[in-house]
Amino acid sequence: MLALEKKILNEGTVLPGNILKVGSFLNHQIDVGFLFEMADEVKKHFENKSITKILTIETSGIAIAVPVAYKMNVPLVFAKKNKSQNISGDVYSAKIHSYTHGNDYDAVVMKEYLKENDNILIIDDFLANGAAMNGLIDIVNQSGAALSGIGIAIEKEFQGGGNLLREQGIDVLSLAKIKKMTDSEIFFCD
């Protein structure tokens, strides 16, 4: 998505540790109108797949998942990090390592919100090594639902997670795919 690539080039900053900061429009301040344009692209790609539910994970996945769920007219479920006091009863859970924060956490989803007959589209803002994504796929598998695809705003292709998923036959749509980042330059795939 050319408009997203332009926005990344204009507003993104590369921080040490391969971190791409896009806090001006995606995950701190949010350009909501632009997120709806991104959601249109995701819908276009997945609209023939009979999606019944969107799954994402807190925090910043929620902002992009809300417009996608709205456009596709299905409920959204977000996995919570850790087991909070507000989560009661039976949950699906998966342990995930955060390379950004250098710790492990549990992603949890209450069983009542994912059903065997669901067709799930997973949405997230970033895909890098795929640690969070593998946790979400694990949760989908535990529920017995079908995984219909994955929609990502920004994939850091050089970190390999997206291609490992594609090799498993999963339909991964990334609206911007970064091939390489240096302190001063960002290069996209294609």
Added chain:
Amino acid sequence: MLALEKKILNEGTVLPGNILKVGSFLNHQIDVGFLFEMADEVKKHFENKSITKILTIETSGIAIAVPVAYKMNVPLVFAKKNKSQNISGDVYSAKIHSYTHGNDYDAVVMKEYLKENDNILIIDDFLANGAAMNGLIDIVNQSGAALSGIGIAIEKEFQGGGNLLREQGIDVLSLAKIKKMTDSEIFFCD
């Protein structure tokens, strides 16, 4: 908002510690279409106030703040909990006590996303004793921006936070105001 009160009565559960669980539509699974209806009500109330920015706090505030920001055509900023590796540079911050989780955390917003000439509408899913809200107001005050009002999905009026804010002259709109909760019943104001 009658439709919200009905949804709370039909789908909500009261847990020990005055916790109202509305995970089926508001803060775990999300009925996105319904959130857009709620956003219409918020817009109707605040549309003459020249709002320039929506402020909320992660996590579940984001889901309701996205439709409000979309309808009002302004950017959304969400305060982050703790200072993560992705937050660099100067931030506004406020210490907040979470009664739900029994701990303290810092809410932080990068200074570049709140400006002196902003008119802020704060949005959140819940208002109880007002701890999180007072932290967000503190952050707005630090930035020099004007606070134009507060829009809440569900206020637990009996916990007093909302009325303390109204006594300060702040325009607080709550789409559902709960007067009293028991294990088996929920009573609304009016």
